[in-house]
Amino acid sequence: MNMNYALLLIAVPLAVAFLQPLFGMIGKKITKWVTFLTFAFNFAYAISLLNFVTANGPQIAVIGNWRPPFGINLYLSTLSLFLATIIYFVGMIVSFYFIGIKDKKIDDKLSLVMLLVVGAAGAIVMTGDLFNMFVFIEILSIGTAILIASRDKGMSYKGALKYMIFGSIGSAMLLFAIGFTYGTLGTLNLAEIALRFHEINPTLASFIVLLFTGGVFVEAELFPFNMWVPDSYEGASPHINAILSGVVSTAGIYAIMRVFMTVFGINIGDKILIYGKLNFNAILIAIGVITTIIGELSALTQKDIKKILAFSSMAQMGVIAFAIGIGNQTALTGGIFHLFNHAISKALLFLVAAMIIRNVGSSNIDDMEGFGRHNKFLAIIFAIGAFGIIGIPFFNGFWSKMYIIDGAVMRSTPWTYFALSFILGAALVEVFYYFRIIYKMFNDKKITTKNRIHPFAYISVILLAIVVLTVGIYPSLFSNILNSASAGIFDRVHYITTVLGMGVLR
Amino acid sequence: MISSIFFYSTAFVLFLIGLFGVLTRKNIIKILVSLSITETAVNLFLVTVGYIKNGKAPILTNTIGSIGMNNLKFVDPLPQALVLTAIVIGLGTTALSLVIAIKLYKNYGTLNITKMGGKR
Numbered sequence: 001m002n003m004n005y006a007l008l009l010i011a012v013p014l015a016v017a018f019l020q021p022l023f024g025m026i027g028k029k030i031t032k033w034v035t036f037l038t039f040a041f042n043f044a045y046a047i048s049l050l051n052f053v054t055a056n057g058p059q060i061a062v063i064g065n066w067r068p069p070f071g072i073n074l075y076l077s078t079l080s081l082f083l084a085t086i087i088y089f090v091g092m093i094v095s096f097y098f099i100g101i102k103d104k105k106i107d108d109k110l111s112l113v114m115l116l117v118v119g120a121a122g123a124i125v126m127t128g129d130l131f132n133m134f135v136f137i138e139i140l141s142i143g144t145a146i147l148i149a150s151r152d153k154g155m156s157y158k159g160a161l162k163y164m165i166f167g168s169i170g171s172a173m174l175l176f177a178i179g180f181t182y183g184t185l186g187t188l189n190l191a192e193i194a195l196r197f198h199e200i201n202p203t204l205a206s207f208i209v210l211l212f213t214g215g216v217f218v219e220a221e222l223f224p225f226n227m228w229v230p231d232s233y234e235g236a237s238p239h240i241n242a243i244l245s246g247v248v249s250t251a252g253i254y255a256i257m258r259v260f261m262t263v264f265g266i267n268i269g270d271k272i273l274i275y276g277k278l279n280f281n282a283i284l285i286a287i288g289v290i291t292t293i294i295g296e297l298s299a300l301t302q303k304d305i306k307k308i309l310a311f312s313s314m315a316q317m318g319v320i321a322f323a324i325g326i327g328n329q330t331a332l333t334g335g336i337f338h339l340f341n342h343a344i345s346k347a348l349l350f351l352v353a354a355m356i357i358r359n360v361g362s363s364n365i366d367d368m369e370g371f372g373r374h375n376k377f378l379a380i381i382f383a384i385g386a387f388g389i390i391g392i393p394f395f396n397g398f399w400s401k402m403y404i405i406d407g408a409v410m411r412s413t414p415w416t417y418f419a420l421s422f423i424l425g426a427a428l429v430e431v432f433y434y435f436r437i438i439y440k441m442f443n444d445k446k447i448t449t450k451n452r453i454h455p456f457a458y459i460s461v462i463l464l465a466i467v468v469l470t471v472g473i474y475p476s477l478f479s480n481i482l483n484s485a486s487a488g489i490f491d492r493v494h495y496i497t498t499v500l501g502m503g504v505l506r
Numbered sequence: 507m508i509s510s511i512f513f514y515s516t517a518f519v520l521f522l523i524g525l526f527g528v529l530t531r532k533n534i535i536k537i538l539v540s541l542s543i544t545e546t547a548v549n550l551f552l553v554t555v556g557y558i559k560n561g562k563a564p565i566l567t568n569t570i571g572s573i574g575m576n577n578l579k580f581v582d583p584l585p586q587a588l589v590l591t592a593i594v595i596g597l598g599t600t601a602l603s604l605v606i607a608i609k610l611y612k613n614y615g616t617l618n619i620t621k622m623g624g625k626r
Contacts, residue, residue: 164602175551176521
């Protein structure tokens with residue numbers, strides 16, 4: 001199998017994106033179908049590559065026949081392709097949902113930007129080059145700002161501007177980090193940085209890691225850089241929010257996992273510690289706990305369903321950051337699993353919320369009272385997604401949270417138990433506010449609804465709900481892939497030798 | 507010849523000026539100008555990383571060939587390539603932010619971020 005064809009996963013969405021205006025001349029409807037078919041192609045191809053990689057070990061795609069330390073390479077591991085599959089799957093479902101929406105004047109342009117965002121997110125999880133990662137993060141953040149602004153309300157422009165400001169400061173910090181790395185090591189290849197990062201003076205190394213947080217924490221919705229979350233999610237259309245939380249934050253968390261663990265980390269015993277003067281693992285745990293607490297408590301006080309889901313999304317990212325900070329393989333497996341569950345369940349919740357909002361004409365949960373009596377089916381689907389996020393036993397979130405708890409207990413220091421207690425406490429808050437929404441929906445109250453729901457919208461949420469239920473009942477479905485994915489992060493030596501060849505270790 | 511420590515400190519100071527502007531200004535245009543200043547700071551920093559004292563432009567010409575490879579000092583071309591990319595990205599970001607600023611002005615009738623509450 002020639003791995004260079006994997007480049008198509010990045011090239012096809014970008015190429016189709018800029019052909020969209022031409023398709024738009026033929027008909028606006030066609031552009032939506034083209035978007036959907038592109039994502040479907042990417043999804044199918046990513047799955048076939050994922051099968052190949054899980055069976056034969058990680059591969060690299062060398063671009064332009066320049067050997068890796070000098071040229072650019074794609075690193076196709078189980079983790080990269082698993083996350084790419086999730087990203088394309090969410091993109092596919094949302095674009096399918098998007099076909100059913102009628103009342104938009106800007107369909108072709110929105111399809112264009114959707115292709116850019118999902119294509120760039122897919123590229124972030126596959127690239128093996130630090131500067132490439134920066135460029136794709138920039139494409140991602142510019143595209144995301146356009147998506148947020150596309151609702152054409154004052155609120156959405158406010159959200160988009162806030163996101164742009166955070167994104168710009170973050171990318172400036174990221175470029176500083178790249179400059180320091182290049183200045184000290186003379187390379188931008190992730191594998192070569194991983195090989196030689198411990199040669200850097202520990203103080204400078206910690207400084208680089210801190211600068212790096214600025215760039216990726218914005219996308220990953222983690223604590224000091226997540227003030228854009230409530231405004232942007234409230235301003236954007238709900239189906240765009242499905243992309244924001246399913247695609248953008250997935251790419252952000254991948255960048256943290258890959259760069260902080262594989263590249264900046266060192267293996268000590270059964271865990272990976274981030275190299276440097278500062279104990280960055282402890283900082284990451286603290287950031288995770290703070291993000292989770294802020295997210296859950298803010299969600300509790302909100303009435304707007306989009307804001308509730310946004311804060312909940314932020315909280316889940318905190319849980320994953322906590323798992324990364326723990327640093328052993330069980331917790332990492334849980335983190336990757338939780339990333340998958342979060343992407344699927346949150347896409348489901350946002351799409352159902354989008355349908356409910358279009359039906360009821362308001363995003364306030366008080367106005368949704370009695371909706372479950374009116375449309376039982378949608379309310380039940382919403383409940384499935386909510387149970388998945390909360391982690392009710394026999395739903396998908398339960399298993400991933402169990403993995404994370406297991407990993408935290410294995411670390412067994414007083415500090416991790418202390419942090420874990422906060423994470424579990426925050427999960428209780430989560431139960432409360434999700435059940436409040438579900439309870440409100442099934443309240444006995446007559447409501448009037450406006451729009452009929454397009455069958456495509458139903459199909460897209462049913463597909464997501466099936467995934468949630470299947471993973472919940474049969475969690476060992478992915479255990480093979482998950483173990484191989486976390487091993488891919490954990491086995492740093494394997495990463496380095498796959499990219500640079502066996503000769504570098506001597 | 508100014509030593510590169512001067513450029514490093516200038517880049518740092520410029521970054522802090524930009525950050526200060528973003529954090530304290532209320533006018534959107536001023537915030538965007540501050541963002542541009544931070545971008546400039548980063549670009550200056552990147553160019554300085556690749557700079558070598560008395561280095562030549564990294565282009566192989568006949569005159570350079572006659573000096574002999576051992577006496578050559580090229581500045582590192584890679585950071586310059588990075589800066590070119592960063593400048594283009596910065597242009598895109600600034601253009602998009604300005605468009606959003608125009609739209610905000612049309613929606614709220616003001617560019618002051620503290621006066622944009624209320625109307626949804």
